[in-house]
Amino acid sequence: MEKGKQTLSIQQRRRRNREEIIEDIVQIARDMIQADGAASLSFNAIARQLGIKPPSLYTYFDSKHAIYDELFRRGWQLFLKHTEADIVQDGTVYEKLVLIFESYMRFAQENPDYYQIMFQRPVPNFVPSAENLALSFTSLDRFTAFLHDILESEGINPGIPDEQARDIIIALNHGLTEMHLANNPELPVGEGRYGGLIHQAVETLLKAWSPVKRSE
Amino acid sequence: MEKGKQTLSIQQRRRRNREEIIEDIVQIARDMIQADGAASLSFNAIARQLGIKPPSLYTYFDSKHAIYDELFRRGWQLFLKHTEADIVQDGTVYEKLVLIFESYMRFAQENPDYYQIMFQRPVPNFVPSAENLALSFTSLDRFTAFLHDILESEGINPGIPDEQARDIIIALNHGLTEMHLANNPELPVGEGRYGGLIHQAVETLLKAWSPVKRSE
DNA sequence: GTCTATAACGCGATAGAC
């Protein structure tokens, strides 16, 4: 991985434009993180693989943290697209929520590099820029609105404020994903000790929150 | 933190026995992790603070990973004691489960150094030894038995296998804790966006799993 | 003006000889 030969000569490389090189850097960083974890991403190793010297890399990124920040940004952009595609208008609440859970877990599994940087904190002292952090709030706002809609349209009253119901969903969803990645990272969403629990988890929530007659 | 003076001279230190020095090393490592995160623990810095040269540290630990492994072991030992104290025999299921949730979150907050190493994976390439890993299974077994007991004694049938109910509890509990630490690490258990959701979370689970008459 | 290389600094973990 680290010792890969560059495929282009320096002269050829020079002709390529800046954007292409940045894409290369991002792709190399993603590959390395997927192989060895976000915390052990090496600035020097990226340069080596690109076929340039480490100092030259500073032409494209001001620091190693700037690369993390760019990955953070791209991750959230992709996540917004990813979840958008999985938010459907038809179907039952149950089906909609299951899709949300599966979507989150699938994103984590398909993009472990982005997921680490976005939802875990593997890099000491890395703080995303305020601009990119705002992207994550956009996602939360969207989910809040989505949940509000489906609860209202189905006449579901969790008995607690919508925001609390939302946060319980978020915590359960995140917890299932974390445990799935820790226990059966190789199994697809829907299988494994935790990855296979999405339906039961959503059913549990909806059972508790559905407006049914209770004996007590 | 890192530049603290040693309080004993080398000669005094020499007289102390090996176990005391190891205790010192562990305590210094814990302090450093609490300050800067597990991933940025520095072997050299530990030696500096102990008042010895880095290579001498190898007399006590074979590698940096060996220090992590020792912390992993101590963390699980403490966790077993910690939860044991919070598993009570009297009270309702609701109260017992709330205590379990609070206990886990409190452990994470009071021992962030151990928690990181035990439940997150902040150190690339660190894998706990099989011997110490077994400690974590002891904890799972104990929780399985505990949950089985209280479900049975209260005649609760979640409608799904006990192991699945257990894992939903674990996931929700872990998710709440992760989100609390990420959002309001400074707030005590019971407060904050996620730290204040334990009662609602447990209530949701028990509502769904309680044997009540339903209209559908 | 943009990209590159060389050299060097201070840090880290670790190995080996003493």
Next chain:
DNA sequence: GTCTATCGCGTTATAGAC
């Protein structure tokens, strides 16, 4: 326990090539 030495890291300064 020590010291010396090797190697990797991120980063900066500086200077030359396109």
